[in-house]
Amino acid sequence: MIEHWIIISIWVLAGVILGTIAGVLPGFSASVAIALLLPFTFAMKADIALCFLGGVFAGGLFGGAITAILVKIPGAPSNIATVFDGYPLSKKGMAQEAIFVATLAAAIGGLLGVLTFIFLSPVLAKFALRFGPAEEFWVSIFALTTLASLSTGNIFKGVLSGLFGLFLGVIGLDPVEGRARFTFGRPELCTGIPLAVALIGFFAVSEAFSLFEKKGVGRFKKYEGRKGVFFPMLKWVFTKPLLVLSSAIIGIITGLLPGTGGSVAGILAYNETKRFSKKREQYGTGILEGVLAPETAANATEGGALTPMLTLGIPGSAAAAALMGTLTIHGLIPGPNLYVNEISLVHTFMIGLILAQFLLVPVGLVGAKVFTPLLKLSNPVMGSIVLGLAIVGTFALTGTHSGLLILLFCGIVGYFMEKFGFSRAPAVIGLVLSYTVEYSFQLSTSMAGGVGSVFRYFMSRPISVVLMVLCVLSLATTVFLELKEKPTIPAED
């Protein structure tokens, strides 16, 4: 038993380190890191794999803060708001203080998010056990409408991206009758587009192609630490409970909404804490509060995003969708039944996530000095390594030529989507939800025989009606936001 936990701790630590490294490297986010490392979990036990990738998730959300502070380049979208005060602090000679605060904020925010996940998810799972096909259908539709309303930049592009993901999900056999659709006579397409391969293609391969665009090496700044900084910073963070709590709440709520993640949470928390702060005019000039708020919020999204993923099978973010891929390659189906059939796995994952937040502190403190030299690697070298890893990983997962072609197809499409302003996250979430939406609709149609029509069947179930109302409200918000020309927030891919 103790041996098992030691193994898990080692893998969580490895995950946090690899996630932080991925975060430090510009262009890599938690989702890219999880997608790339997914094939390595192939031979692991499901609980160890989940804990390892949970560590990657935590490290990936935080790692970019280091470069955001040191060289004004957020390593991942979740750290964009950290630049606003982090870099000015670095210019003032307070880089170490900023990195320490970011590390502590990430750990505390992550911990609060995970605690919410621990307490909220069993309740949600218990509630979701009452779901029939009608509720499953509407909850998936609700996730899709939310995705559309929160998609970055152009709403129509967000919707098109989500629809493209849904379309990819219908390739293969019909879920009820088992007849081939869009296979064009190719038997290898009958099993559909494998989620894990699509994830690696959309996130890793497309990112490799983007790296080939940027020649030369990244910006590198040598970081030297001083002694006696950690404890004063720890003390300072504990003097700001309200700031931490409010930022964490923003992060958790943002994480719960499909398609959003650390970047949205970080910017929201930064803006909101600035609005209510007595020192609001000092924000942007280099104050520690400007690092504490976005980092807490960005890392709190982890717990929020995992809650709907594990309980309802609806990923709250691109990284959560990537984690869902881990469950599927281990033959597990996310949803309320996971809390009935695989409860020990869920508990191990929860403990692993808590452990990851604690391990973030030493990794973060040491990471600034150890990982930043990686920025010296040239972009073509990094791109080649990512491409190589993606191909190796896909071959390990599928072992077929067609799997590699699907990977390349997803990579090229993902690259062009990013190039033309289409976020990749809605496509991946659409692909994840496609089966549930269609299967639950077909089941609802079959079950509607007794009441006359599908609509009557939907209206006969109270939870379904509530979800339908939520869908209408979500769509109305989408139209409202589009008319109001909402500000652009960078994509969370």
Next chain:
Amino acid sequence: MTMQRSNIIVGSFILTVSFLLFLVTFTFEGRQLGRIFPQVILILMMVFSAVLILKELIKRTRSQGEARSSVIPMTTLFAMGVAFVYIFASFIVGFYVTTALTLTVLPFTLGYLMKTEGEAQEIRGRWSVALMRYFLIAFGFCLIVYLSFTSILKIHFPDGLLM
């Protein structure tokens, strides 16, 4: 190419492909229900791509967030071509040989041969030194893959000509 113009081109592309795929749905065998969902998705794709095109045609001023260029650089197209060759060649020539070659040629071509004036370069000086360094990185990569996948995970990659 501006983002406004590219939106029209991309929108038209999606509209055309969605329409063609919509026609394909009529060839599906079996009951009607199996084709409804794909048809709904494709109709929505057609509608939203049409809206995207119309919006761009009506819109006179570009929004700040979308004013970026969307030109596809030659380096990326070259990398895509190499990736295609890599996938096909790995089954014929052998996985490890192809991987070592690709991971040497790709960064050497893009990072050394296609360098631009005044750009920060990782490797300066003689081409042979650069090539050797890239080869060592590729060799290291293959070694890690061999140890982790072939030795530990027992995943067998195509041998190709090595057999």
